[in-house]
Amino acid sequence: MKILLIEDDLDLGNGVRIALSEQGMDVVWVRTLDDAARSLAHDGCDLVLLDLGLPDGDGLALLAQLRRNPVQGDSGGLPVLILSARDTLDDRLSGLDRGADDYLVKPFVLAELLSRVRALARRSYGFDGESIEVRGLALHAPTRRVSVGGRAVELTASEYALLKMLMMRTDRVLTRRVLEEQTLPGSQTNASNTLDVHMANLRRKIGEGYIRTVRGIGYVIDQQARGGAA
Known part of the structure; x- marks a missing residue:
């Protein structure tokens, strides 16, 4: 499974990348919206892990763009899991209402992230990691x-x-x-x-x-x- 990780925090991004890679997943890690857009347009992916507070804008803008104009090879249902420190109910509802498939509040335990990624993969592709x-x-x-x-x-x-x-x-x-x-x-x-x-x-x-x-x-x-x- 190819995962696009969009996260600007170096420590968190590296930790998530390592944890996912150890589970046999192919991880592309970028830190800005611009790099994410280029990766989606040229390489594609199976699942997106999306931070919201990025150096060049709000991750919700990328999410809205994905749902309005799917990247090549995507029917509009590319699974997106938001990773954010925005922890109010309104924040979570806003992310889900704009098209996210799941929302995980920072700080989180890596084991929970891995479990949610596997669950999202099963729902989206019928893939359980094996x-x-x-x-x-x-x-x-x-x-x-x-x-x-x-x-x-x-x-x-x-x-x-x-x-x-x-x-x-x-x-x-x-x-x-x-x-x-x-x-x-x-x-x-x-x-x-x-x-x-x-x-x-x-x-x-x-x-x-x-x-x-x-x-x-x-x-x-x-x-x-x-x-x-x-």
Whole structure:
């Protein structure tokens, strides 16, 4: 799971980054709204941890922008957990009413933060930190095992990376560029052809009906089966 941590406090930010990384999560830590906007636009993420009092503005402004104009590859439901010292009821209600999925008041215990991140991931993606399943297609992250209807499927490292990224973002269309940059970093010269080859092999191994092509944009795995998965 890729997490964007937006926090300007050095000690807190580093502590959260380490705690999440130790749980096997991929953490990108930025300290300003501008850096957060650039990271969202170019790299994307699965979940946002958002401080409100930032050096160049209020985190609520970024939250409102995310809900009005979702970043590429996001349908508008990118999970956002606010981390803030603003602890009044009105503050919490304001954050939730503006689109946050959860609100944690500082100071907090890291164990509670980790629990809330896992709960938010389960609600948003069906991912418990180890396994994710979509219509009989299952991926177990610690062992990198993949199965379809209980049948084990052997994947290459690139095929596994593609499948995991798509399954972690079910119902969200991922562009070819995002897939190429984040799963095929060493193949940029002929990235498009390489992606096509890996995608064809992946579909052959897991079966048709899972990966849907959105022509001219990219690919998506839908939680509910629909036509056009080819």
